[in-house]
Amino acid sequence: MKKKILRRSIVFLIVALLAFVVEAVRIVTFPSVAPAGSYDCAIVLGAAVRGEEPSPVFEGRLEHAVALYREGKVKALIFTGGYGTPGEAAESEVGMAYAMGKGVPAFAISTEENSHTTRENIIESKLLMEKRGFRSALVVSDPLHLRRALLMTGRLGLDAKPSGTPTSRYATWSSKLPFLLRETFFSFVYRVAGK
16 A cells, blocks of 8 residues: 555656646747737736836836837837835836936836736736737736746737847746746746736
8 A cells, every 4th residue: 555655646746747748848949039010019028126126127028118119119018017015116117217228208108006916917917008008018027937928918818929139138948947947937826826
């Protein structure tokens, strides 16, 4: 009986490990460049801020979003992310200030300050898209974050394509690996719990 339980436990662990590896490979190989064409908006997923300044990770996303706007690939930018640490600005407010400082006009920017997770970022963005009559979007984030984000847009019925930051701070495997493990874990959580 004990051998049977041990055997089943080993089989379960092997299957779980294989599933984890397969999901990690899917995340790494997920496309991060959007198909050619123009889109109504770019949804910029929030990241940490430092006071009223974007963290290096967030700055990479903001730079990419501004470039998409300047190149005419999107007509508007949606900045997501609420308040984190007390005394710091909301991620979306920092994003808006950064974009306006780079010449993006206020009328081309929408923000929300309610979200604290990727799923909430997407939900709040969908509301803003509906309010402004937008039908298509690029999702801007680090490449390893895009598979999970696009799973969420798909479940919510958004017409969205990925657009990964070309200057991601997760450039070396020493920085990529922890992020990849985290994303793989949260992808499983999302698939099972929907959160």
